Amino acid sequence: MKTLRALLRNPQGAAGLALCALVMFAALFGPALAPKDPEAFNFGARFAGPSAEFPLGTDWYGRDLLSRILVGAQSTVLLALLATFIGTAAGALIGVVSGYLGGVVDEILMRLTDALMAIPSLLFALMILAALGSSALNAVLAIGIAFTPGMARIARSVTLQVRSFDYVAAAKARGESLAWIVGAEILPNTIAPVIVEGTIRVAFAIMTLATLSFLGLGAQPPAPEWGLMIAEARDHLFRSPWPVAVPGAAIAIVAIGFNLLGDGLRDVLNPRTGDHA
């Protein structure tokens, strides 16, 4: 509650929170709010601009873009969040354990991470999809796994600083278990950079999901997944900008929202800048 109040006092945090709330609202209630069937063609209204009937215009089949965005929010945003969560949680855990334990364990985990980071994350996701078979859920898993090494690196570097603090030494001296030290002492104090990184990665996750859909490995047409909508609309860009602009703007709003939220959280959660410390 205290964090939330602090976040609302922070201008970036408040703006980010508002945008993310809007996006989450659309993601949760979009299908119920959509005024039209997102897949229904309207032959008479191809490439229509915004009007009372179609508030955000229509695409090349005359499909209502507002309805497509609202229905698509679910698959796009929730799946991207899920992918980011998988990557962040797994990465943070690996990073903290590796950073805290040090020595041989650290060496092994970090060299493995380095090896994985050497592969571009999109290529890595493609490899995983090739092994698992293509579907929207596998794409989420693939992106989550592809994000893990980067997250682990960040978590580890923060852990290296935190590890040397006195309260960790004190916990060790008390004879606390590894799980306690990692979970209760180190993780909460490394969480700020991890959350910041995680929120920024949501936007990446949306774009990677879109890329995978474009390659035929994620969502399938005519699903109103935002990235797929842009990929499909590319061919029609010169006839009407709306089919590209609308999902593009939606992705931009999500990206900006999560970035602002991340910045706000960083300020609020950081003991040195946060005013609750």
Place this chain on the structure above:
Amino acid sequence: MTFTLDRRGFLRSAAATGGLMTLPGLVSMAQAQDITPGGTLRVALNITPSVLNPMLLRLNSEYLLAEMLYSSLTMLSPDMTAAPDLATEWSASADATEWRFTLREGVTFSNGEPLTSADVVASFTKLLDPETAAPGSRNLGPISEVVADGDFAVIIRTATPYADLPVALTYPTAKIVPASVIEADFDSLGQTPVGSGPFRLVEFIADDRAIVEKNPDYYVEGQPYLDRVEVRTFPDAAGAAAAMLAGEVDLLTEIQPTDFARIAAGEGIEGMRTPSGRFLDVVMDCTVAPFDNPKVREALSCCVDREAMVELVAEGYGTPGNDSPVNASYAYFSDAPLKQYDPEKSKALLAEAGYPDGIEIDLVASVKPDYRSAMAVVLREMAKPGGWTINVKTMDHPTYLDQVWKKGAFYVGYYNMQPTEGTIFNLLFTSEASWNETRWNNAEFDALVAKADATTDTAERSELYAEAQKLMREEVPALVPCFFDLLGARGQNVMGYEQNPRGANFALHKVWLEAGS
């Protein structure tokens, strides 16, 4: 062409230009005027030609390059008849099983060797050798034997009568290469072309460009008009289109329907549009459920609004299809009233076939060209009220070719027009077809096509092919909802280029650049 023209107006004028371009009278009039030889033509492609060996070509871009470097016995005219190339004249025995082709004298290959009947015999022997695995070798007809008749004539015998042989010999892989090269090192043709075509290769950089230069010894007096042709490869259609609009290239042989109006409106650019028999089809495997039941296939054919399909998938640059691959671009097209959109009938037929709750099925569509998946999405929407739940699965092109094409039960296919009814039927729909992807295996259809192929009487052939088309309309081994026009663009100074509806012939040796540009 200005931007203020609305789409319909544009379509009308584009159609008018297309109509003019195909009038033979006007073309010969144009050729009668002063032709200025010389200059460099820059052609843009968006599919990389990677195979140089003329007998192993597979892509339109490779056909374009090989056509400049090699010659065939006959050349395909835009009206789908055979014109003389290396063969100056030909005649058939009464039953059309033995053909005599008289060869042009004084033709030399680019390595200096003279072209004789021995080269033709060696080329055909190599082409028909199963070990060569030449694509389309089955499209040449039932050739049983090719023998020399003196130095400048060959006799081609066919196992069964085959009236279309001179046209079939225009198939893009049926090129004539020197016998000495075939014997010594056939594979060397993959790097070093040796042909008798109007141009000679100067430079070839895969994925980037190919440059050819005028063959000074070409056997047609005065041709080619151009000194040089540069073939530039772009990674996608958008890149090629941008180069055309920027004036970096003079000729685009292929344009996506979505881009055509924009490019044709460009300054100094003329859009070219020619109706063609190129089509997208929805292939159904007639040996597996649910498509083994003809009622199911008929039900799906009731779910297509064909005119709307032309508008939505071909952007209006096409003609509706009636579930036969033959349209008005072919000689023996038999017209029938266009099938009507009737989802209620589809539901009833599905119920009769034992699917009262409808059918849910995956439809695979490759992403290249884009309108494959567009057709799949449109079909899904059109078929919904007819009791069909079609889940579209898109796939990158290599994976599609490897895993689905000719194997899948339900997918979107895409084919060039073929020069004759017989070639398209024998390529895709007879039991012995090279790519018998529907596995329809209809004995009655096979017999009709075989008989028509072997008949020389035009009226009788027309009747037989009409029957075959009717059978396809009724039995629907594949949906053929729409045909695509051939779309291209040329700079206003590019003269003499005529679109060939087949889509695989370009005749660049007849092109010249207007002076003063």
